[in-house]
Amino acid sequence: MAVETTEQTQEELILGFLSESGDDYTSGEALSGKLGLSRTAVWKRVEALRTKGYRIEAIPARGYRLVEVPDRLTSLEVAPLLGTRDLGRTLHHHAVVGSTNEVAFRLAQDGAEHGEVVVAEQQTSGKGRRGRAWVSPPGLNLYFSAILRPELPPQRAPELTLVAAVALAENLREFGADAAIKWPNDVQISGRKVAGILTELSAEPERVHFVIVGVGVNLNCQVEHFPEELRETATSVSLARGEKVHRAQFAAGLWTRMEEWLDLYLETGFDAVRARWKELSSTLGQDVLVRTDRSELRGYAVDIDPSGALLVRTEAGQVERVLAGDVEQLRPRQPQRPL
Numbered sequence: 001m002a003v004e005t006t007e008q009t010q011e012e013l014i015l016g017f018l019s020e021s022g023d024d025y026t027s028g029e030a031l032s033g034k035l036g037l038s039r040t041a042v043w044k045r046v047e048a049l050r051t052k053g054y055r056i057e058a059i060p061a062r063g064y065r066l067v068e069v070p071d072r073l074t075s076l077e078v079a080p081l082l083g084t085r086d087l088g089r090t091l092h093h094h095a096v097v098g099s100t101n102e103v104a105f106r107l108a109q110d111g112a113e114h115g116e117v118v119v120a121e122q123q124t125s126g127k128g129r130r131g132r133a134w135v136s137p138p139g140l141n142l143y144f145s146a147i148l149r150p151e152l153p154p155q156r157a158p159e160l161t162l163v164a165a166v167a168l169a170e171n172l173r174e175f176g177a178d179a180a181i182k183w184p185n186d187v188q189i190s191g192r193k194v195a196g197i198l199t200e201l202s203a204e205p206e207r208v209h210f211v212i213v214g215v216g217v218n219l220n221c222q223v224e225h226f227p228e229e230l231r232e233t234a235t236s237v238s239l240a241r242g243e244k245v246h247r248a249q250f251a252a253g254l255w256t257r258m259e260e261w262l263d264l265y266l267e268t269g270f271d272a273v274r275a276r277w278k279e280l281s282s283t284l285g286q287d288v289l290v291r292t293d294r295s296e297l298r299g300y301a302v303d304i305d306p307s308g309a310l311l312v313r314t315e316a317g318q319v320e321r322v323l324a325g326d327v328e329q330l331r332p333r334q335p336q337r338p339l
């Protein structure tokens with residue numbers, strides 16, 4: 001049975017086949033066979049891709065070769081690289097928004113499905129945790145919000161932030177950055193913040209309606225893109241590695257990992273996520289100062305409990321459970337020397 005495809009899907013498929021072939025040429029005949037289109041129709045789609053910024057070489061008797069992909073985060077760039085079932089398969093791409101979390105929240109209220117993602121090249125009022133702003137200059141970094149509809153009681157929704165943090169730290173490592181998670185959900189490279197997660201929830205007492213997992217990752221921004229007050233504490237992958245990051249590859253890799261971790265979490269529970277979070281954490285085993293809305297707590301970060309709360313042993317020897325707050329890591333502990 002012939003399946004009808006839209007022009008957008010045909011272009012995604014062509015890009016997928018050309019990317020797979022790398023530096024080799026793919027004949028027009030092979031493409032027309034794979035897509036079930038005439039060679040003229042294939043040529044038309046290649047022309048359309050060129051007008052969207054793709055450099056595609058065409059040599060008679062050899063075929064087509066993908067030479068350059070624009071640095072953008074639309075489905076055309078991301079879909080051919082995605083390994084997901086749901087996450088990012090419907091992608092709402094914007095050049096500029098106030099906040100992707102706000103756009104995603106409205107879409108979810110209007111019935112958007114599990115896995116839909118809102119991504120923007122720039123945010124004019126990117127939101128951070130605890131009322132802070134998220135610096136979001138155009139065309140350099142990754143800002144997105146995923147709409148999730150997990151079957152969970154609302155009190156377990158915060159665990160999703162740790163699911164995202166694990167995927168994020170793993171993906172950063174995959175891209176050569178020595179990333180670690182600072183409780184609850186900051187991701188750092190060499191003690192400087194490179195990424196953050198803002199999770200928002202719509203629920204009734206027994207049931208989650210939807211969760212918006214908003215993620216900002218500093219990929220290619222440079223020192224001058226940060227306001228003065230963040231220059232000592234923030235970084236980007238490109239600053240840390242001295243190399244530009246391919247944003248579409250990063251986004252596709254991250255969403256693929258996020259879905260894998262989410263599937264595992266929903267099938268087996270929080271234990272595997274918690275164990276991996278602990279391996280990736282830079283907070284545990286450190287002396288910390290935790291600031292919550294109302295108080296400050298000083299102590300030793302012992303563990304996270306089965307719900308993701310931070311367990312801090314105070315000087316008085318009591319173990320306190322912290323649900324939310326900002327952690328400052330005090331001087332790092334030296335590894336113990338054997339006697």
Ligand code: BTN
Pocket residue numbers: 098099100101102123125126127128129130132134142143144145185186195196197198214215216217
């Ligand atoms: C934090 O560490 O304070 C959380 C930062 C979260 C920023 C992201 S960028 C994409 C999404 N949209 C927003 O407005 N915020 C999140």
